[in-house]
Amino acid sequence: MIAPIFPVCAASPAVQALLGGSMLRLYPFGMQDTVVVYPYAVWQNVTGAPENYLTQRPDVDSFTLQVDAYADTVDEVIAVAAALRDAIEPHAHITRWGGQEQDPETKRYRYSFDVDWIVKR
Template identity: 80%
Template sequence: MIAPIFTVCAASPSVVALLGGETLRLYPFGQQDDNVIYPYAVWQNLYGTPENYLAQRPDADSFTLQVDVYADTPDQAIAVAAALRDAIEPHAYIARWGVQGRDSETKRYRYSFDVDWIVKR
């Protein structure tokens, strides 16, 4: 019932190189701790549905996730987003490139994108 984004990204040497190894800084939305180390990324389910059939139980679930990267520089945010993209694309589809900007409070840079993921049961 949850897309395997963490497992897939943790298996990528490029993602691990940018977001840390022992404690990968890729968090479900709202679960990063208060001692923030940049760069990091968060993800959340926007919505999901089971693949329903009349004659049988669903054999897959579809999810749309939002991924947000936060970094000290624009280049760092883009590098992390590219590494995440490269890790995710063999397993799911990038559905939207989203917001790119600078947070007015933290002064950190953000890069956002959405992922459509089908997970077989």
């Protein structure tokens, strides 16, 4: 009932190098540490549904996830987003490149994208 985004990204050496190896800074939305260390990324389910059939139970679940990377610089946030993209694409489809912005309060940068993931049960 949850797309395997964390184990997929944690297996990527590029993601590990950018987001912290054994204490990977890839969090479900709202679960990031209270002491923020940049860069980091968060993800959340936007939608999800089982693949329903008339004659049997569902055998897959479909999810749309939103992934947001945060970093101190534009180059760093783009590198994090690219590493996440490269880790995710062999397993799921990126369906939207979202906003890139600088937070007016923290002055940190954000890069957002969406992923459609089909997970076999």
